[in-house]
Amino acid sequence: MADEIELKLAVTAAEALRLKRSPMLAGVRPVRRLLYSIYYDTPEFDLLGQGVALRVRRVGRRWIQTVKAEAQSVGALTTRPEWEVQVASGQPDIARLPEPARAYFPAEVVAALKPCFSTRFERTAWLLEEAGNSLELALDRGEIEAGRSRLPIAEVEFELRAGSPDCLFEVAGRLAKTVAFGLEPRSKAERGYALAGAFKPMPVKAKAPVLGRDDDPGRAWQAMAAAALAQFSANVPGLLSDDEPEFVHQARVAIRRLLAVSGMAKTLDLPRPRWRSDLRQLLAALAPAREWDVLVTELLPELKSMAAAQGEALRVRAVRLQERARAEAREAVRSPDCVRLVLAIGRDLSAPVEAKGKIRSWARTLLDRRLRRLKRLGRDFEALDAKGRHRVRIAAKKLRYTADALAPVYGAAAVPYLDQLSALQDKLGAANDAVMAMQLIDELGLKGEQGAAVREVFERALQVRTQAHARGLGTSWHDFVETPPFWHKAAKQRARR
The missing domain is CATH 1.40.20.10 (CHAD domain)
Structure with a gap:
């Protein structure tokens, strides 16, 4: 298991072009891929109820199965446990997951899994090295599909590969001086579930922070x-x-x-x-x-x-x-x-x-x-x-x-x-x-x-x-x-x- 730490921002077509021309990306060869993903859940959305997303994504000729558990967010920054394994096709294979991930999938849930929605987008990614840190900057453009409903995807993700999370804010902040980003805290899965009718987005009230009696004041x-x-x-x-x-x-x-x-x-x-x-x-x-x-x-x-x-x-x-x-x-x-x-x-x-x-x-x-x-x-x-x-x-x-x-x-x-x-x-x-x-x-x-x-x-x-x-x-x-x-x-x- 690895913790996925990423920063997500929205971007228009015009600003995406401005991003590609940024001096910060000059000399870095981008990697372009077409990514098609199918998200699975039960008809009652049991996985969503646990804060879990199950995705099978086609990458070239391979299929990669990913499980993401409930995320913790700090503004646009999201941290979540993530497990990935290769599978034979676009159908999920829960048995191939490591034991901690399989705990989210009791037998009755596995038996009821079905496609819920899908995403199809082009990803243009740059691997950046920043003051001893490594991160991937990915520009995603495409759409989410749920039945006959469609929703565009137009976003930039800054994903930490190695180092400190503050480098994500450093790089994003410098780019934001010339690129007009927008706020987009929702994952593709969250937007897909809403498009599929799993829930209606509701106003979010304050949640108590997780504090312990032994925490120091700075952490609190x-x-x-x-x-x-x-x-x-x-x-x-x-x-x-x-x-x-x-x-x-x-x-x-x-x-x-x-x-x-x-x-x-x-x-x-x-x-x-x-x-x-x-x-x-x-x-x-x-x-x-x-x-x-x-x-x-x-x-x-x-x-x-x-x-x-x-x-x-x-x-x-x-x-x-x-x-x-x-x-x-x-x-x-x-x-x-x-x-x-x-x-x-x-x-x-x-x-x-x-x-x-x-x-x-x-x-x-x-x-x-x-x-x-x-x-x-x-x-x-x-x-x-x-x-x-x-x-x-x-x-x-x-x-x-x-x-x-x-x-x-x-x-x-x-x-x-x-x-x-x-x-x-x-x-x-x-x-x-x-x-x-x-x-x-x-x-x-x-x-x-x-x-x-x-x-x-x-x-x-x-x-x-x-x-x-x-x-x-x-x-x-x-x-x-x-x-x-x-x-x-x-x-x-x-x-x-």
């Missing part, structure tokens, strides 16, 4: 950042192709989590990441799309007091601006700047970070600092105006993101506190949505007496909604303040032992 910091970067990358395809508002929302959540983690760097005596300001710019570019999504899909349907004609007048104008904001968000994510940002973050996370100390001590320092700030901003909570509640909301988010990421170190003891913090954040967010909606009304361009009447009704309905949330906010704040922090309880338990 990298794992937290990697989890946030993976969440952002996973939502990019949906954000670019689907109108479901949750893709934008979860992409922004991921960016905020990355910002929260990047702010922790100084606690490890690390320099503040250079990409932090670019990350803020990306967050700002996605903000209008989220704000209009909330107005159109959540707030307008709730305003029952508006007459049908008034509501329709608002909705038509709001949808037009929603679509414009969504297009601008997609342009920002498609931009070369966004790709270079993801590569810069990935490169930082691929290099080892040394930090002394114990993870729980570091966690307590971080969480105490963010809790103190939140309580300070929330002093005299009932008397806060909208700006004051907004500052509390941002501080609550930062505490929530940090506590969520570090919760695996504390186990189930963290759950009650996180539930209270989540409830508070939701209440604060709902109140802020109403405030933002009032600001968006000015952009709708409502004119004349009819416009004034619509605005008046809308403002009155929003005020009722805001007041309802404000009444519940005080209770949520009190409940949260009275809940003992889970990291304090853990420290007391250790002291009693």
Whole structure:
């Protein structure tokens, strides 16, 4: 078995030509091959359920059978266990696999295997040597076929042959200065399964990083950042192709989590990441799309007091601006700047970070600092105006993101506190949505007496909604303040032992 470590990016036909002419590839003889692959699974997609892909690929006159297990991703970088063996034909031969790979294939699964989809593409590959590292740069162009459905393949893969993964980011980053790549975190198998109807791509929420009680703070910091970067990358395809508002929302959540983690760097005596300001710019570019999504899909349907004609007048104008904001968000994510940002973050996370100390001590320092700030901003909570509640909301988010990421170190003891913090954040967010909606009304361009009447009704309905949330906010704040922090309880338990 070998771990496949690769970096995948999308590329258009024009940029593929620019790539081939890059000075970085001058003097390197490319190898061109036509590759045809058949992916197998059961009718119930049992392999997909295990995170396993089974492929039989024709390479020249040979057939190569490959099994890839579930991948771990850091943005565009993917690492996965992989097994390859030669077989006699395009049919899978599970018996030829090594024992660890055969464990994924019980007898009933083997008996039910059938072709699920196929890929056919031309691969142009260059073998590069970079500062003692060896990698393959492969340009793939072709298509995925599932029944009568087709999906184009147009991507570049940087696969590590020997050396350190950060060389993949180094080479990709240099090429990205002259080639406009796009983000494509999905494997060909993942796209093929979606094309075959195995699943509908859904927005990806944050996943807790894998942390152990004996991890050092540096490793924990990298794992937290990697989890946030993976969440952002996973939502990019949906954000670019689907109108479901949750893709934008979860992409922004991921960016905020990355910002929260990047702010922790100084606690490890690390320099503040250079990409932090670019990350803020990306967050700002996605903000209008989220704000209009909330107005159109959540707030307008709730305003029952508006007459049908008034509501329709608002909705038509709001949808037009929603679509414009969504297009601008997609342009920002498609931009070369966004790709270079993801590569810069990935490169930082691929290099080892040394930090002394114990993870729980570091966690307590971080969480105490963010809790103190939140309580300070929330002093005299009932008397806060909208700006004051907004500052509390941002501080609550930062505490929530940090506590969520570090919760695996504390186990189930963290759950009650996180539930209270989540409830508070939701209440604060709902109140802020109403405030933002009032600001968006000015952009709708409502004119004349009819416009004034619509605005008046809308403002009155929003005020009722805001007041309802404000009444519940005080209770949520009190409940949260009275809940003992889970990291304090853990420290007391250790002291009693």
